[in-house]
Amino acid sequence: MSTLMSTAEAARAIDPAPIFAALGDRTRLSLLMRLSDGRTRSITMLAGDTDLTRQAVTKHLRVLQDVGLVESVRHGRESRFTCRPEPLDVARAYLDGVAAQWDDALLRLKAFVEE
Amino acid sequence: MSTLMSTAEAARAIDPAPIFAALGDRTRLSLLMRLSDGRTRSITMLAGDTDLTRQAVTKHLRVLQDVGLVESVRHGRESRFTCRPEPLDVARAYLDGVAAQWDDALLRLKAFVEE
DNA sequence: GAGATACGCAACCTTAAAGTTGCATATTAT
DNA sequence: ATAATATGCAACTTTAAGGTTGCGTATCTC
Known part of the structure; x- marks a missing residue:
């Protein structure tokens, strides 16, 4: 079989559950939000804005990294x-x-009802 | 303050983390997929297609229900x-x-680099 | 080189998620 | 009325998520 596919097709081929799971945490969403300005930040920087320890933030970053x-x-x-x-x-x-x-x-339901 | 807002605004006002968390499980995604044809199904029907017990499916449905x-x-x-x-x-x-x-x-980054 | 800074690793704790089993209860069918 | 069906509830187990603390190591700074 061919392995050629568009990015949209590739997107559909990947299991989305782990991605949703990674997004399903407030702390991680907050980290993503702060990084989505395109700038780069160190762990200490990211942990500084939270009330969590650096290690906790590290773990969350690891989860985000695991799903890319x-x-x-x-x-x-x-x-x-x-x-x-x-x-x-x-x-x-x-x-x-x-x-x-x-x-x-x-x-389809509407069409069925109206026919 | 006014409480008037569009559905898009309302959508942004809701904490998305629990929704993502509910979506972050293969079994629940599979349940959603089967229900997204618009038809209505009983718990036993939904559990029939899986290798899980009815109770497990019930719990997953409860999670989906909790986030609407x-x-x-x-x-x-x-x-x-x-x-x-x-x-x-x-x-x-x-x-x-x-x-x-x-x-x-x-x-913005591009504009900055090119200026 | 010495001290401060940034991180990685590992052990540990606590809590919740995921799943099972058993039983009670409400409905439907015969 | 009885038997079968569909569900709800509760207890229990196992495993993983989220978080902390302590310590070791690499890297800057002076």
Whole structure:
């Protein structure tokens, strides 16, 4: 079989559950929000704004990293995190798919009732 | 202050984390997918397609119900579940917001580099 | 080189998620 | 009325999430 597919197709092929799970935590959403300005931040910087310990923040960043939502680059003694938006496309593609199926169902139902 | 707001504004006002958390499980995503054809199903029906016990499915349905993703109506001795797409809009609005912020950041960065 | 800074790793605690089993109760069908 | 069906409730187990603390190591700064 061919392995060629568009990014949209690729997005649909990836299991979205782990991505949603990573997004399903307030602390992690907050970290993402702060990183979504495109700037890069160290763990200590990110932990400074929260009431959590650095280790807790590190764990959350690890969860985000495992699904590709952030990326880290070592820079001297600090590791700098950046937002990676690709998994968001996977999540959006999934939601769009469910919503589309839902809308189709409503249309068919309406057509059925009116015929 | 006014409490008037559009559905889009309302969507942004709701904490999306619990919705994402509810979506962050394969079994629940599968339940949602099967319900997103708009048809109504009993717990036993939904549990029949899985390798889980009825009770496990009941718990998952409860999680989905708690964030408004499904709705149940008692009908005789069975309770029938229906998909409710509104929370999906909340999730989509949130993802769109983050993605937009991200795109803005890239634009500003580009402008900064080129100036 | 010495001290401060930034991090990684590992152990540990607490709580909740996911799932099971057993039993009670309400409905439907015969 | 009885038997079968569909569900609800509660107790219990297992495992993982979220968080902390302590300590070791690499890296800047002076």
